[in-house]
Amino acid sequence: MPFEGGSNRRWLLEELGERIRPEWNNTVKPGRWEIARPHLRMLTEALAGRFGEVDVYLEFSTTERCHTKCQTAGGDDCTCSCRGEHHGGGTYWTQWQLVGEDILIGPVGRVERHYVVRREDIGR
Structure with a gap:
């Protein structure tokens, strides 16, 4: 989900609550939203509901x-x-x-x- 001048950030806050702190990471290409792990399931379901499907990338350290x-x-x-x-x-x-x-x-x-x-x- 692109940055889009802050409108997508507002949507994230509406879906997940005002206390979350989504961060836009533009150091990677393409840019991406990063959130805390406890919000992943709720956000994934909201995005799939909004767009029909969503790509989820999870990073693991070993x-x-x-x-x-x-x-x-x-x-x-x-x-x-x-x-x-x-x-x-x-x-x-x-x-x-x-x-x-x-x-x-x-x-x-x-x-x-x-x-x-x-x-x-x-x-x-």
């Missing part, structure tokens, strides 16, 4: 370790170092190796995940 409990995690909030790849039973990333019974090791860095959410997907 450390060298992950835990298999991530594979059985529930909900949307994932702060695990596997970058969300294992969250809630996601597919196994071949660069991660199981060490012992429950520790996964892998590379260090940042990765971005891309999802498309459509209006008809809301509430499933």
Whole structure:
């Protein structure tokens, strides 16, 4: 959703409440809105409702370790170092190796995940 002279910022505040602090990041191309994680689901649903579908990009930082409990995690909030790849039973990333019974090791860095959410997907 573009900046559009502040009208989209007003819409964000109307949808999410006056206490949020959406930031327009124009250091990346194309520019993008950045919000705190707790608002992600509500914003994604509002955008899909408004535009029909929305591209969601999530960035994950990694450390060298992950835990298999991530594979059985529930909900949307994932702060695990596997970058969300294992969250809630996601597919196994071949660069991660199981060490012992429950520790996964892998590379260090940042990765971005891309999802498309459509209006008809809301509430499933």
